[in-house]
Amino acid sequence: MSSNDWEQRALAAEAALEEVRAERARLWQELQRLQRERQDVAHLQGVVRHMEGSVSWKVTEPLRAAKTLAIRVRRQLEQRQG
């Protein structure tokens, strides 16, 4: 085997190594993105829990129930008329 072949093979191996390194860096960044999104989801779940546990949310519960009921009644009336 000529020295040229060895050089070619070494260059190819280095290129492959670089590709692997780049792919590893890309996957690592993807992992960071997924972890950040998981943290964001946990944060937003906490915000919802906090909101739904607040006094103002509980106090206004009848208003929301009344609104839901009103929408349902209106739909039924519309269906009957339609």
Place this chain on the structure above:
Amino acid sequence: MAAAVTVAIPAYNGARYLDEVLAAVRAQRVGADVELLVIDSGSTDGTLEIAAAHGARVHSIPKAEFSHGGTRNLAMQLAEGEHVAFLTQDATPAHDGWLAAMLEGFAAAEDVALVFGPHEPRPDASHMIKCEMERHFATWGGGTELDVQRLGHTAQEVAEYRRFPGRWTFFSDVNGCVAKAAWRDIPYRPVAYAEDQLLGREMIEAGYAKVFHPRAAVIHSHDYPPAQFLRRYFDEFRSLREVLDHVEVAHPVYTPLTIRGLVGHDKRWLQRQGVQGRDLVRPLAVSARHHGIRQLGAIVGSRADRVPRPLRRALSLEGRDSFTPYDVPESPLLASTTQPDSRPVRLDAGWDYDFITRAYPSREIATVPHAGDAGGPWRVAWVVPPWRIGSGGHTTIFRLIRQLELRGHSNVIHVFDPFGHNTLPGSELREQIREQFVPGVEAEVLLGVEDFDSADVAMATEWTTAFPVRDLPNCREKGYLVQDIETEFFATSAQRIWAEETYRMGYRCVAYTPWMADILRDDYGLESHWFECGTDLDVFPFAGEEGREGEIIAVYARRETPRRAVDLAMAGLAVLAQRRPTIRPVLFGSRQKSVLPFAAEDLGVVAPRRLSQLYRQASVGLVFSLTTHSLVAHEMMASGLPVVELEGDNVGSALGASGDLVALAEKRPDDIADHVERLLDDREAAAAMARRARAFVEERTWERAGDQLEGALREFLANPRRRG
């Protein structure tokens, strides 16, 4: 052969249920010899005969010698078994697997000292008693699962213990089993009552485990007519006061609420039994009466010391008129105060300096061995403290991250926030970086270091971050970006000690300015590279003399940062204002209000573009640095504004001699006034200095800073850290 387990029953005129109880004990199916021990204190109703009929070993004591704690200690001494299961004379094992379940509880862990089981009410018990028992024993394993209780020692666990100690301390020797080995260590206190509660508390606080076994059940309940209930609760709570110093709350609002809550429990229990509508009225009226009587008995009983002796006797079911507090040791974990005028503090696992507590004993920087492959792209993890918009230190970090990104490296930013300053999620912080600091930054932002995965290089950026970065796993190398000598930020204090500790950890450093790198190398023996910051020349374009207003002095007056020596600048300006009342100082950089002895404007914290406008308008800029010199000086220099700084190695090593690039004043008000006045008067010399300063700044680009940082990181990766 000695019995493996003893069942011990203190008895006094207990003929009513004793035969049933002893028969149930004898019927137990357990793979061990069982000793039956009855300690009688003078029964006259046939108790002794019943015990003898069941083959019990009877030990008699005079009635006067009986006490709940003392008598059980006697039983423990007499017992042959290594486990002693206590019953009362009216507690009948619910089935033939009761004792086996007790022994099974000890097998749950090696350190189990006590095992107890539930009480099932007798069929004729009232619904209040049935409901109370069910609810009480549901505390452990929902009443249906084996539950091991052991006291933890974290702040959160101790706080939970203090909030509801009964969850851990409750033990009942109506139906409980004691390991003799643990009892030798912690015997019963010789108290007249609540001996089991004391034993439970002392065992659990000594580190033993306690087990609730749902199958170790007995049938046991008391029911009395209302008046007798009042007297029984009076006795019970008097004893709780005597032994545990418990005083029942008596409050015009809380007490009725307590009663209402207990009736509510009964209502839900009855509904679960199928009682609905009008059928609930009568039982709930009975509940209300029962719980009202109970609270009355509890309130008066726990204040029995204030009740006249004849009334005490009348109220007591036992007919006892005494009140004798017992001297029992207070629980150090439950005690709220040692000094009468002290206030309890909040217990919180999220203590600000918990990361310091976990950081010792000191250890080496954790890295994984590697062969020195510096090929990229690298994965670089940055651990940074939380920021405020406008933070100069963070701007530098984010600019450096952007420079690495432009060179193809991947970055992630972990926000280490032990003081709880940050309220935003990572996605919003990322947007903030891109919108308020450095456009284009691609790095993800994660909160904390708990989600840290791996990195080629992990970088600490401030003293608090150096502690968690040291211990991060899966990193080939670790570095410390040191922008300033942070020990100088603190007076003599714990924080100063900790900040200095981070310079002794052996980090490989990348310092802002050669001056800082020299300190790290010379004073702490650290491998130290350096970089110099760039300046955003688009935001701070050069302006010549035209357009500058004669007496405007732009002053970096960030009062929140003592190293900016703002009061020294103010003193210099005060001297100058007396000489030249026409000067117009314009302060910026602080959210604090100023009171000054001269006329001035204060812009507060403003955007870079507004500052740029000021720098092009003013005639002199005043920026003081007592540690590494400020980038504000660079921005003024870029804008063609002649600058006065304080003399010293920190500034001189970077900016040369006075008059080369900036004027360097001695740290005296009169000298500061002299230097400012000279620049105001000699505009030609000032303009020449400003042009040289602009050329100096133009050479120091962010690309150059990026090259310097990348060079340092390549050096780290190509030459693995020496170990040991």
